[in-house]
Amino acid sequence: MSKPRNRLLGALPEEIHERLEPHLDDVSLSLGQVIYESGERLEHIYFPTTCIVSLLYMMENGTSAEIGVVGNEGVVGIALFMGGETTPNRAVVQSGGHSLRMRISVLKEEFRRGGRFQQLLLRYTQALITQMSQTAVCNRLHTVDQQLCRWLLLSHDRLDSNELTMTQELIANMLGVRREGVTVAAGRLQEAGLIQYHRGRITIVDRAGLEGRACECYQVVRNEFERLLGNAV
Amino acid sequence: MSKPRNRLLGALPEEIHERLEPHLDDVSLSLGQVIYESGERLEHIYFPTTCIVSLLYMMENGTSAEIGVVGNEGVVGIALFMGGETTPNRAVVQSGGHSLRMRISVLKEEFRRGGRFQQLLLRYTQALITQMSQTAVCNRLHTVDQQLCRWLLLSHDRLDSNELTMTQELIANMLGVRREGVTVAAGRLQEAGLIQYHRGRITIVDRAGLEGRACECYQVVRNEFERLLGNAV
DNA sequence: CGGCATTTGTACGGTTTGGTACAGTTTTTA
DNA sequence: TAAAAACTGTACCAAACCGTACAAATGCCG
Numbered sequence: 001m002s003k004p005r006n007r008l009l010g011a012l013p014e015e016i017h018e019r020l021e022p023h024l025d026d027v028s029l030s031l032g033q034v035i036y037e038s039g040e041r042l043e044h045i046y047f048p049t050t051c052i053v054s055l056l057y058m059m060e061n062g063t064s065a066e067i068g069v070v071g072n073e074g075v076v077g078i079a080l081f082m083g084g085e086t087t088p089n090r091a092v093v094q095s096g097g098h099s100l101r102m103r104i105s106v107l108k109e110e111f112r113r114g115g116r117f118q119q120l121l122l123r124y125t126q127a128l129i130t131q132m133s134q135t136a137v138c139n140r141l142h143t144v145d146q147q148l149c150r151w152l153l154l155s156h157d158r159l160d161s162n163e164l165t166m167t168q169e170l171i172a173n174m175l176g177v178r179r180e181g182v183t184v185a186a187g188r189l190q191e192a193g194l195i196q197y198h199r200g201r202i203t204i205v206d207r208a209g210l211e212g213r214a215c216e217c218y219q220v221v222r223n224e225f226e227r228l229l230g231n232a233v
Numbered sequence: 234m235s236k237p238r239n240r241l242l243g244a245l246p247e248e249i250h251e252r253l254e255p256h257l258d259d260v261s262l263s264l265g266q267v268i269y270e271s272g273e274r275l276e277h278i279y280f281p282t283t284c285i286v287s288l289l290y291m292m293e294n295g296t297s298a299e300i301g302v303v304g305n306e307g308v309v310g311i312a313l314f315m316g317g318e319t320t321p322n323r324a325v326v327q328s329g330g331h332s333l334r335m336r337i338s339v340l341k342e343e344f345r346r347g348g349r350f351q352q353l354l355l356r357y358t359q360a361l362i363t364q365m366s367q368t369a370v371c372n373r374l375h376t377v378d379q380q381l382c383r384w385l386l387l388s389h390d391r392l393d394s395n396e397l398t399m400t401q402e403l404i405a406n407m408l409g410v411r412r413e414g415v416t417v418a419a420g421r422l423q424e425a426g427l428i429q430y431h432r433g434r435i436t437i438v439d440r441a442g443l444e445g446r447a448c449e450c451y452q453v454v455r456n457e458f459e460r461l462l463g464n465a466v
Numbered sequence: 467c468g469g470c471a472t473t474t475g476t477a478c479g480g481t482t483t484g485g486t487a488c489a490g491t492t493t494t495t496a
Numbered sequence: 497t498a499a500a501a502a503c504t505g506t507a508c509c510a511a512a513c514c515g516t517a518c519a520a521a522t523g524c525c526g
Contacts, residue, residue: 057370060449065373067366082359083352084461088453089366114347119316126315129362133300133322136369137290140298140409143512167473176373178514183474199473199522216293220321228317376482400503411484416504432492432503 006047006072006100007229008120016110016117023106029053029099031165035076035091042086044101046076051097052158054174057089065139065176066151068131069094071158073229078125080104081111081118094155094174095164123228130224138217144177148185149214151175152195154221156204167200189213239280239333240306240462241353249343249350256339262286262332264398268309268324275319277334278310284330285391287407290322298372298409299384301364302327304391306462311358313337314344314351327388327407328397356461363457371450377410381418382447384408385428387454389437400433422446 009017009024029035029051036042038058046053053076055068067089070076076099079087110117131154138147151174155164168186172179186202189195194210196203204210211218242250242257262268262284269275271291279286286309288301300322303309309332312320343350364387371380384407388397401419405412419435422428427443429436437443444451 055366057366059370059374063374065370067369078362079359081355082362083356084359084457087359088363088457112347114345122314123316125358125362126312126317126320129311129315129358129365130321132362132369133288133290133365136300136365136372137292137298137409139369139372141292141296169473176370179473180475180515181513183476187475197474224317224321402503412503413485413505414483416506420505430504 006049006075008073008075008124009047009100011116011120011229013116016115020102020106020110020117023102024100025102027099027101029093029096031093031096033093033096035093036086038088038090039086042077042080042104044077044103045080045107047100047102048072048074048076049098049100050160051093051099052095052155053099054092054094055089056092056174063176064173066174067135068128069154069158070128073158073225074124074128075121078121078128080107081121082125094166094170095159120229127221127225127228131221134217134221138215139176142215142217144175144181145185145188145213146215146217147175148182148189149194149210150218152202152204153207153210153214153218156207157222162204164202164204165200166202168197238305239282239308241308241357242280242333244349244353244462246349249348253335253339253343253350256335257333258335260332260334262326262329264326264329266326266329268326269319271321271323272319275310275313275337277336278308278313278340280308280333280335281305282331282333283393284326284332285328285388286332287325287327288322289325289407296409297406299407300368301361302387302391303361306391306458307357307361308354311354311361313340314354315358327399327403328392353462360458360461364454367450367454371448372409375448375450377408377414378418378421378446379448379450380408381415381422382427382443383451385435385437386440386443386447386451389440390455395437397435397437398433399435401430 035046035053048070049072053070054066055070056064056066058064076091079085111121138150151171168182169179172182175182186195186197190197192209194206194213196205268279268286281303282305286303287299288303289297289299291297309324312318344354371383384404401415402412405415408415419428419430423430425442427439427446429438
């Protein structure tokens with residue numbers, strides 16, 4: 001496909017796609033924008049095309065930790081079809097770009113039909129569950145170095161480019177560690193020739209090297225996305 | 234209800250319940266029993282009545298970490314209706330007892346009807362997602378003491394008794410820490426008069442005290458279960 | 467150009483946890 | 497009843513990470 005698009009929507013059969021297309025609006029989302037706040041009711045569900053969205057839990061004392069990341073392979077707002085309407089976390093644009101969005105009423109009606117659309121959304125949700133649970137495991141058992149590798153790889157998978165715009169401060173908020181911890185970890189990765197960074201720009205130089213340095217968590221998540229959505233997207 | 238039962242099933246309208254009841258078998262599950270292995274295809278979905286089941290991720294090197302816990306408020310085997318058939322983790326009986334189970338063909342047919350059964354399963358799944366993501370946050374940001382409190386409270390919520398049969402070694406496997414770490418943490422809780430333990434038996438003495446000593450993670454999960462399933466169960 | 471905000475680098479002490487080792491106690495088994 | 501196994505307690509050092517402080521480098525803007 002020449003036009004950038006959302007891969008879940010792209011996997012729909014023609015019939016459903018034609019039915020939904022009139023209800024899809026393209027919106028531009030900028031870095032740092034909050035798509036929904038913890039506990040907030042949404043009007044739309046988002047299907048990213050070129051942006052990346054982070055799901056963050058915000059602690060009462062202000063610190064935060066990322067629990068999942070969504071690009072054009074997925075959808076932001078699963079609570080809208082899972083039945084809960086809201087979730088206790090925040091969705092923030094991690095990399096600016098575009099997204100399609102759909103009114104919740106249209107979403108629910110199509111979901112209720114129980115066809116391919118429902119099937120794809122539920123399979124994606126299961127993949128996201130794997131990502132979240134693997135984040136839990138990784139937070140428990142692995143070093144900041146390994147987690148940074150995992151995080152860079154997950155982001156890189158959701159980008160066309162080798163360059164991501166992201167300060168160490170922001171990465172620290174995602175990983176739930178100190179900014180200084182990211183500085184030294186990133187320094188080690190740069191020294192090893194895996195990445196290059198400079199004031200808010202990180203370039204992936206040696207992707208295979210990053211994969212080798214990451215823990216098994218990244219591959220587990222990647223394999224699950226492939227298994228659950230691979231033949232669809 | 235005098236008879237112990239599964240609360241998800243108990244929330245079904247009479248019509249659906251009558252349809253499903255002939256297909257529910259009561260099974261006895263003993264501590265340590267593995268209900269399903271990572272990647273294994275299941276024949277049945279389980280609705281615990283008196284047992285508790287842990288969802289564990291097993292690392293390649295043998296260490297493990299718990300990503301979720303299921304009692305009679307939920308169901309084991311969400312992958313069967315989410316569409317993935319399997320998940321990359323293991324389900325182990327953490328507290329022996331009984332469970333109802335249903336053949337996957339019956340489950341899928343009823344799920345496909347799209348009624349209250351589907352709605353309840355999806356809402357439960359969202360609650361479980363919150364539990365998993367909060368585990369990720371807790372692993373990242375909180376101390377072993379706090380996590381032990383959270384874990385004890387989650388288990389206590391799923392038991393009728395104040396006493397749980399569980400060695401420190403097993404708890405360590407759940408929390409993904411050393412056994413010695415659990416020993417000292419449990420020692421502190423006992424010294425504070427919150428629990429009593431003795432060779433594999435832990436008694437909750439001061440539940441409110443445990444809640445006070447736990448991090449906010451426990452309440453977030455608890456509130457979500459209440460919000461999503463409270464009026465149903 | 468000069469001042470200011472942003473971003474990154476470095477350092478140091480303190481806390482938590484891991485790795486390892488071993489001892490003491492209770493329960494089970496032969 | 498003796499031996500073995502299971503469970504818990506304690507200790508010590510190392511590694512990872514946090515809190516804090518401050519310096520250096522870069523980019524922006526008046």
